[in-house]
Amino acid sequence: MGEMRDRFWERPLAELSPEEWEALCDGCGRCCLHKIEDEDTGEIADTNVACRLLDCETAQCSDYRNRKSFVPDCLRLTLKIVDSVEWLPRTCAYRVRAEGRPLPDWHYLISGDRQAVVRAGVSVSGRVISETRAGPLEHHIVEWDDEEADGI
Ligand code: SF4
Numbered sequence: 001m002g003e004m005r006d007r008f009w010e011r012p013l014a015e016l017s018p019e020e021w022e023a024l025c026d027g028c029g030r031c032c033l034h035k036i037e038d039e040d041t042g043e044i045a046d047t048n049v050a051c052r053l054l055d056c057e058t059a060q061c062s063d064y065r066n067r068k069s070f071v072p073d074c075l076r077l078t079l080k081i082v083d084s085v086e087w088l089p090r091t092c093a094y095r096v097r098a099e100g101r102p103l104p105d106w107h108y109l110i111s112g113d114r115q116a117v118v119r120a121g122v123s124v125s126g127r128v129i130s131e132t133r134a135g136p137l138e139h140h141i142v143e144w145d146d147e148e149a150d151g152i
Pocket of ligand 1: 025027077088089092
């Protein structure tokens with residue numbers, strides 16, 4: 001892994017190196033959940049159904065490096081699209097920085113603790129079901145409490 005600059009997360013997204021970009025993710029797992037788009041209104045509903053590769057207990061991808069081979073439509077968040085992915089949670093570190101907000105205290109880059117995202121109620125760890133077991137997505141519509149996460 002390349003060198004990461006001191007407090008790189010305070011720099012504009014456009015200045016981040018590939019390693020710094022990767023390291024910005026807080027590991028919440030929200031982008032690994034299925035969404036349902038209303039055909040008529042375009043409105044997007046969240047579900048608690050996870051991609052088959054997500055470890056539902058830790059909220060981490062079980063094969064991040066090879067994920068595209070197994071799940072070709074896995075979203076690869078880049079600088080070009082970060083502003084246009086409307087369903088990114090308000091807490092997502094990429095969205096936070098794209099909007100010029102500081103990372104919250106629970107982000108591991110600030111707290112030094114990877115589990116702080118779980119305690120803050122932001123991680124999906126232990127709160128989701130795999131698509132391999134879930135059945136119809138319509139039975140799993142949820143609302144995540146983005147607004148209640150500390151520091152957001
Ligand atoms: S929603 Fe954002 S911060 Fe959370 S896992 Fe996905 S990319 Fe990382």
